[in-house]
Amino acid sequence: MNVSRRWLRAVAPGLDLSAGEIAARLAMRGAPVEGITDLAAEIAGVVIGRVERVRRHPDADRLSVCEVDGGNGTVQVVCGAPNVRAGACYPFVPVGAVLPGDLRIKRVRIRGQESRGMLCSARELGLGTDHRGILELAGQFDPGSPFAPTVGLDDHRLDVEVSPNRGDLLSHVGVARELVGEGGIRLADLPGAVEHELTVRTGSPAVDGASARVRIDDPRQCWRYMAAVVRGVRVGPSPEWLASRLRAAGAHPINNVVDATNYVLLELGQPLHAFDLARVAGPEIVVRGARGGETVRTLDGERRELDEGMLLICDPERALAIAGVMGGSESEIGEGTTDVLLECALFNPKGVRAVRRALGMSTDASHRFERGVDPAGLERAIRRTVSIIVATAGGEPAPTLLDACPRPWRAPVVTLRPERVGQLLGVGFDTGDIVKLLEPLGYRCRLAAGAIEVTVPGHRSYDTLREVDLVEEIARVHGYDRFPDSLGAFRPGTVPDDPLLRLHDRLRTILVGRGFLEAHTTAFAPAEEGEVEVLNPVSAEESHLRRTVLFGLLHAVEHNFARGAADIRLFDMGAVFGAGGSGGLPRETNRLAIAMTGRRRPHHWSAADRPWDEWELRGLAEELVAAVLPGECSAEPGTFDSTFFEEGYELLLRAADGSVVGGAGKVRADRVDAPVWAGPVWGLELELGDGVRRRPDPAFRPLPAFPAVERDLALLIPDSLPARQVLEFLERGGGADLAGVSVFDLFRGGDVPDGSRSVGFRLRFQSGRRTLTDKAVDRAVRRLIQRLKEEFGVEPRAGAADSGR
């Protein structure tokens, strides 16, 4: 809402605050000011210029050569505006002055004619968007006098942010009420405006009079419709006081009739519409729902197709306007209009909202109707509009105001318990305090047994309907800053710390310790990377919800490749989405992904660099799975997501119960746009579940009292036999004293036959009951060798550093 400070002072004569002070006070009342514009500052160099003579430019059809009196004698100015005419006054920028945007006016020649200055349009002065011609001022002014104060622009415009519940603040009177209270508001007399003796004739659903008729067919959507008729107007430009006030509030003057309705909209918050009475058949106004296939051409020139039931303002023959949203061009006020029918209505906010959303438009009127227009303010608004029209456009008002009112408004009454105020706010307010806080805003308080009966004024009747709403009003008017902020005692809550977020903490600690950087990717993905589609996406790249987290990380890897980074280690945790969850929602699960490429460590002068490889990946994968899930987890060759990993470099990660929880591998070349110098990219994706299944607390095992004995065993294993099978066989078959088996060496070549490799296993024997003798251990190893031979046909490598004896 754009508010003019001069206008505010006009409706609140006691308001003696600067723009900055007003902003500070509004902020503490819940309506912060986003910006303050000093309307005069940017156009300080602009003066009034009167055009004395105009002649056609000898060498250009569209240009005129004008003699302009800018106060310092007459100068020649070349002008391109079609509307320039002799005798009129315009904003004029003499040579040397500056326009908004730091444009300094110089002496120039245009097509051979000298030009010393510039006549301006509203847009060039930052006063609006109108650029059809230069801004002609209505009336005569002293040439050379400063433009801004002469036309009332020595003013500040405040951009007030109004929350959706405060429709009452969408007017100068509403903002002023918040600043000075109801008692400080006075509607200023306007030049030439007088109160006319008009009588209201009320009826429902139809009412006659003033040789016109109003009928409401849809009282659910139209709660009240007032109409006035003014005959014999002369449509023309508004006087400067009216035009400049509109400009100061950011609106564009159109003509004296329309400007009067806009003036009242901005002053009182009541949208009004003026129809050319000659274009209203009957004349009769019918407020009804649209019929199927009906259309109306709105003021912006668009032909709008209407859905059945959308509320229209019609005459008996056709639709004239979309109720509460926009007027129609066929009944628009124009130069030839002599008789005017004024509409001042109250529409159902929800209906207006539904229609304007369906039509994809929003206007000053619909914005206010949606947020609630004061149901008690219609008569004042239509009377003031009639006065202004008669003052600026002449004519004679019909003596009857029509008032179709199927739903008379009654002020809501809310019961307020003073002890409830204290219970919620933590500070007690007695009845007298409460009355003093509420009444300036228009609430009327009546004391009843142990409570206050509060009558809510019309302008707050949409959002203050409950006791708690009044409690907020009391806190707001008292001032939030006046409540103490000493911390009291509290009881601990019943909600346990979320297990998944705790798991996130543990995983971050592990991965950050391993040198990984936490990335933040979003849940969006293009179509090929997701199953769940967004109905109204921001872009094609973000048209779906991701199926994997790794996809986004690989994007991040590409981003870093493109900036020359070769050593990249990233991880992220987040939700992924699939079709078919419960309750009509997608299936949502939580995952971790990592991606890494380049060297394992930063280069050091003492050693050669080593890149990440499958063994690093596998080790990390097992560590992460173990951190996520209880029990023994495993990794084995297999396909988790064939679209990511290269065949032969894929690992399937399994939980102890055998379920697949993720995959890891070397990312396929076609999945990452990598520069030639880049190393392979390794990736991992792991289901995190909900973090509830955790590994149990460790059960302490007494430390071994007897020494361990180790034996190394190098076995020739054919390539067709996975080493894991041999390893598991050794673990299972080594007897009760075998405490562990590890792989310590892998060797090919030399005396090892082709198609086989030598795998060195280190067997660790230890007993909890006795010191193992070499004999016993050797016997166990010999037995193992024998069974390996039988099971796999595997033999120890001759001459290797084994001690199997």
Added chain:
Amino acid sequence: MSEAGSLVDELRALEREARDAITGTSDPAALEQVRVAFLGRREGRVSRILRQLGGLGPEARPAVGAEANRVKQVLRGALEERERRFARERADTDTPARDLTLPGRDRWRGARHPVTLVVDEICDIFARLGFTRARGPEAETEWYNFVALNTPLDHPAADEQDTLYLKGGGLLRSHTSPVQIRILEQYRPPVRILAPGPAYRRDTWDATHAPAFFQIEGLAVDEGITFVDFKATLSEFARRFWGPGTRVRFRPGYFPFTEPSAEVDVKRRVVGADGSVEETAWLEVMGAGMVDPAVLDNVGIDPERYSGWAFGMGPARIAMLKYGISDIRTLYENDIRFLSQFA
């Protein structure tokens, strides 16, 4: 026999020690030292034990001898393996003198995302004020995202958050506030929770907007919770997060699910290099308020008995203020030059 037994034990201990020493070497010179120390003909520790063989009885001699030979063999193997490794790693470390001014061996340094740093810090402070963390789904229904939060879909307040809808039903939550409903449905008061997580709006990317952004929801519901508790707890948090001299301002605001509602601003004290103290401008840091009784009603909690307060905070914005980041897109590019700055 016991003498033989202790020699065997000694040999095994030596074997372990020698193996560790071998794997601990970083260059051939060190490896040679280890070889001499253990297997050197005169002073080697294994050779010394072999020399004691003569003093043993004939029954004990073979056992100790065999063990000594085994250990020698194992160690020779390990030495060779280590030598082969050094040969492979063409290490050019032949500098005769040690120069400790040379840089040490660095490791990659990992880092949490700056938004995580802020989320963790906020959650830590609130944990000390008795809050636990909670979570809810990111794909939500209109009931949880709007209606249960006292935001009718035909009210202009629903426009303030331009929502992303999903084909097949549901929407992406436009704030973390649905977690309030999810938690209050599941747990009875007293409830003191913080719900960090992503939220989504139909915003196009620019310097201050992202279609996906982090939010932290806070909620306290119990008997006797008042506006004073609300102000006190959030002020306490602000002073712990932004420093003791921080001023906190509560302005009236509007959210459909809180009544009274507030916007919370902070003004920080900044100590300059010369010791001078300056105050920043007021910074808007959260939207908050007392839980609207309609919300409590919607989850079956009696608003006459219980009351509460809630807030929503944007840790991305707070991270940007804290670390001096001017463009929100920087947080989502995942440029490692950026992320490494938070190590």
